[in-house]
Amino acid sequence: MLKSNLTQRFLLVIFAIIAAIIAAFYLYSVPLIKSKVFEIERNANHIALNNVFELAAKMHSSSQEYREQVLESHRQRLRAVVDSTAFFFSRQYELARKTGMNEEQARHYIFQQLRTLTYGEGDYVWIVDESFTLVSHPDPAYQGRSTYELVDENGQLIIPPVIDAALADGEGFYKYRWSRLNEKQKQEKFSYVKYFPEWHFVIGAGVYIDDVEAEVAARREAALTELRDAFAGIKIADTGYLFIFDSSGRMLVHPNRNIDGSIFHTLKNPVTGNTIMQDLISVADTGKELYYKWDRPTDPGNYSYEKVSLVRYLPGFDWYIGSTIYLEELQASSEVLADRILVIATIALLAASLLAFVFVNMVTRPIRKLSETAVRISAGELDATTQIRRDDEIGVLAGAFDRMVDRLRQNIALLDDKVNERTLELDQRNQQLRQAMDEISAASRNLKLLEERQRLILDALPAQIAYVDNQQRYVFVNEGYASAFGLAKSEVIGRHLSEIVGPKMYEDIRPQVEKALNGTSSTFEYPLEIEGERRITKRTLMPFDPEPGRVLGLINLSLDITAEREGERRLQAAQRMHTVGQIAGGLSHDFNNLLSILQGNLLAIQDNPATPKELLRHIEPAIRATRRGADITQRLLAFARRQPLSPSRIDLNALMGDCLALIESSLPSNIIQTLVMDEELWQPLADPGQLEDALVNLAFNARAAMPKGGELRIHISNRSVSQTLLLDEQVALGDYVEITVCDTGCGFSQEGMERAFEPFFTTRKVENSSGLGLSMVYGFVKQSNGYIALSNNTDGGACITILLPADRQLTEVRDLADSENGSSTERGLILLLDDEDDLREVVRNQLSGLGYQVIESREPKEACELIDTLPELNGLVSDIVMPGDLNGFDVARQMRRQHPKSAVVLISGFASRHDERPSDCRPLPLLRKPFSREQLGKALQSGEARTPLIQEQER
The missing domain is CATH 1.10.287 (Helix Hairpins)
Structure with missing residues (x-):
């Protein structure tokens, strides 16, 4: 009985001790372990949210860069549109003027064409002249209207401030509000405007800001799609997830398809009574967690399950990025660990009680040691052991206790390793995701910039560029190459060389193509028909062999050298x-x-x-x-430009009246004569007689070209040359009178066009045709510092265009010789100077026949001595070109100095520079060889000095 009582009492004591040990272990260890595991799960949640936020921030930065790229792309395109419009205007203007249109008709015709020009999303080109009038606009409501009539919703002027800025700056980008075509609502618009002073107008082209923002919005939606895909690979605990919403309450990304994209700003938080959106926004970027209750997917509608959320705010996208997880899931791992510990402790308690009942006498000392070990373990010393080594049940209990503690230690270490491994894996996946996104973004941006830059450069080059592979199929062409064959680039790529260039050209260039594909470059010239014009191209074919001995294709570089050859x-x-x-x-x-x-x-x-x-x-x-x-x-x-001219300002109205009468009398009745003269014509500086002869010659040529009748049209107008113009040569900048003579005859042949100005060249089959008509006109025009060009009309007939220098100042020049009435010369002694003996004898006989006494000289120096020593001299007849240092001008000056009232006549058969007589010799009559006695007599009468010559030394 005593033993039983002691055993029972001892067992009770042992049981109490073991129970106390397990309770102490549980109280001291399990709460600490649960706290650590909870903290690890929470940190994993924080890490996942922060990584996603950094990824979204980088996407926002990429989106901003994309927006700048979009704006820059539109700037480049708007510049290209305006420059292309200016080039189109220049080419069309030249073509229109060649077809006979005047300046106003040509501009109106081109502006009509530009009204139909569009690009992009229905964008267009508009033109405003210097009077602020819309001269070209696709909307008929604005065409021809003054921009001062167009105001915005506040009554402010829209276009004039932009035009003022463009006129001051030359060009620039400007923003203003304008409605789309066929719409009334005005929107923000971004335009490039450039001023062209040579044409007196500005050209504008723009894009609506809404279109730019639409491209950026598409980029943002792509970012959302990428984040949605990224969220699918991120897991927080078992059912935790990430989500994104904006300040308007729209759920942008959510793993639940029923909630994704919905508006949730009315959903309430059962804990606070506020809307869940307000509570989420209130904790954004505070580092605090939001505690609320929500339902489970397995228990919908029952808002009794506790959840915690973290929120970060991204201002650039106006995104709230949040993570959410059920609170019990954060505690699940620690609860599992605590349950396992409790089960192990219970099993240990039962085993110890059974062993104590059998071996009560052997357990006193081991149990004390065991209790000491338990105390150490409860204090957190998990490495402590009982160190009991016995072959009885006490030893087994001690070993079991040590194994239990070791297993507990292993479980804790295993749990720590799993948590660390999971955290490391999550970090690695996040890092890989960030790196992949950065690489994709950078590669996409660089590739797009490279392609755009290459396309713009190659398309802007004034050359035809193409790459053909070794199968003679096109891999790449620029815009110039495709347009040369009247095709788009997409229509050329992938096709065989012979399909594009045609059978004839392919057979012509085939040897050069094969030579390039065999590794040798070749350069040759080849004519092409481009836009209806025959152009000469210089083509270089270069083999593309990045690896020696292996030609992958050839590169074609073609340049237009038509202007160079011309x-x-x-x-x-x-x-x-x-x-x-x-x-x-x-x-x-x-x-x-x-x-x-x-x-x-x-x-x-x-x-x-x-x-x-x-x-x-x-x-x-x-x-x-x-x-x-x-x-x-x-x-x-005249052809040699050495004829003596008397240039003066010509009154074209008076001259053309006499000239038309002369031409009309020489033309048959089946040729209609038309004269068109612009108002307020300037006065050309030329010899009026030679100009009249030139017009008569041109009329006779037209008559010969129209044996069956037709129309002879003469058009005279003013023309200011302010940019490059090519006739027979490049025209100097300045003011001119343009005379155009056109007929409806057979036109010029190719040989006639090339040799028309050569002396004695003629296409007439008559005996009396000298072939000097057009050559005389050419010589007169060039001697008058003018320009001439030949052309054929598209509808038949020839045109001759003449530009003569003009003076805008309509001043009258009065010849000093006309200021007084002429008087006859008294018969007296005449000095005759000429180095040709036979010619001097002929002139002496003519002077004698006129009643003059003649003294002869064959040298200028001798003539000057005679002038100084013979006071009775009454006149001088002198050739201009003389041997020695003196000429006829020098002798004439000496004669006028010594005998101011004497008659002086200059004669010449060839004057190398006498058509540019010194100013003090211009009043003297010039008699061209050969001449008659009557002509010599009239010249002597008109050669009397009415006003003394200005002495060179006194000027």
């Missing part, structure tokens, strides 16, 4: 004409001297009463022949 042809023609002119001028000088001798002697024979009548019958044809020869030399001098 310039070379014009230079050769100009050099040839200059050479011919020098030869013609030299021949004319000697020929005129010979004709003067022949004509003078023939006239002397004709005037001699002793000449037999039978001889007179043969002399008259000879005289006519000398006069015809003189006319030919005059035309040669």
Whole structure:
């Protein structure tokens, strides 16, 4: 009984001790473990939210960069649209003027075409002139209206401030409000406006800000899609998740498809009574967690389950990024661990009680040691052991207790490893996700910039560029190459070379293509028909062999060298004409001297009463022949630009009246003559007689080109040249009078176009055609510092365009010689100066026949000595070109100084520079060889000095 009582009492004590040990272990260890596990799960939630927030922030930064790229892309496109419009206007304006349109008609025609030009999302080009009038706009309601009539909703002017800025700056980007086509609501618009002073208007092209924002919004939606995909790979505990909503209460990203995209701003938080959206926004970026109650997917409608949420706010996107998890899930791991510990402790308590009942006498000391170990373990020393080594049940109990503690320690370590492994895995996945997003964003941005830059550069180059693979199929072409064949780039890529260039061109260039594909570059010229014009292209085919010995394809580089070849042809023609002119001028000088001798002697024979009548019958044809020869030399001098001219300001109204009467009398009745003269014409600076001869020659050429009748049209207008213009050569900038003579005949042949200005070249099949008509016109125009060009009308017939320098100041010039009435010269002593003996004899006989006494000299120095020593001299007849240092001008000045009232006449058959007479010799009459006795007499009468010449030394 005593033993039983002791056993029972001892067992009770042992049981109480073991129970106390387990309770102490539980109270001291389990709360600490639960707290640590809860903190680890919460930190994992924080890490996931922060990583997603950083990812979204980078997406926002990428979105901002994309918005700037979109704006820059639109800026470049607007510049390209305005520059293309200006180029289109320039080309169309030249073509319109060539077809006969005047400036106003050409501008109106081009503005009508530009009204239909659109690009982008229905965007268009508009043009405003310097008077602030819309001269080109696709909306008929605005076409032709003054921009001062157009105001915004507040009554403020819209366009004039933009035009003022463009006129001041030259070009720029501006914002204003404007409605879309066929809409009334005004929207914000971003436009590029450029001023073209040469055309006196500005060109504008714009894009609506809504269109730009739409592109950015699409980018933002793509970011949401990427985040939604990223959220699918992120897991918080078992059922925790991430979500995104904006300040309007729209759920942007949510794993529940029923909630994703919905409006949830009316849902209440059962804990606070506020809306759940307000509570979530209130804790954003505070670092605090929101505690609330919500339902479960397995128990919908029962808002009794506790949840906690963290929220971060991204201002750029106006996004609230949150994480949410059920509170019990955060505590689940610690609860599981506590339950396991409790089960183990219960099992240990039962085992100890059973063993104590059998071995009560053997457990006193081991139990004390065991209790000490338990105390150490309860204090957190999990490495402590009983160190009991016995072969009885006490030893087994001690070993079981040690194993229990070791297993507990292993479980705790295993749990820590799993938590750390899970945290590390989550960090790695987040890091990989961030790195992948950064690489994708950077690659996409760089690729887009590279492609856009390459496309703009290659399309802007004034060359045809293409890449063809070794199968002769197109891989790449620029805009210039595709447009040369009248195709879009998409229509060329992938097709065979022969399909694009055509069979003939392919056969012509095939050897060069095969040569390039074999690894050797080749350069050659080839003509193309581009936009109805024959163009000469210089084409270079280069093999593309990145690896030696392996040609993957060829690169084609083609340049338009039409202008270069045309310039070379014009230079050769100009050099040839200059050479011919020098030869013609030299021949004319000697020929005129010979004709003067022949004509003078023939006239002397004709005037001699002793000449037999039978001889007179043969002399008259000879005289006519000398006069015809003189006319030919005059035309040669005109071609050589060495004819003596008397340039003055020409009254075109008076001149054209006389000229038309002369032309009309020479034209048949089946040719209609039309004259169109602009109002307030400027006065050209030229020789009026030579201009009249030129117009008559052109009329005769037109008559020959219209044997069956037609129309001869003469158009005279003012023209200011302020930019590059090419006729027979490049026209100098300045003011001109433009004379255009057109007919409806057969036009110029190719040979005629190239050789029309050559002397003695003619297409007429008549015996009396000298071929000097157009060459004389050419020489007169070039000697007058003008320009000339030949062309054929598209509807048949030829056109000759002449530009003569003009003076806008309509001042009258009065010849000093006309200020007084002429008086006849008293018969007296005349000094005759000429180095040709035979010619001097002929002129001496003419002077003697006129009743003058003649003293001769063949050298200028001798003539000057005679002038100084003979006070009775009454006149001087002198050739201009003389051997030695002095010429006829010098002798004429000496004559006027010594004999101010004497008559002075200058004669010449060739004057290298006398068509540019010194100003003090311009009043003197100039007599061209050959001349008759009557012409010499009139010249002497008009050569009397009415006002003394201005002395060079006194000026």
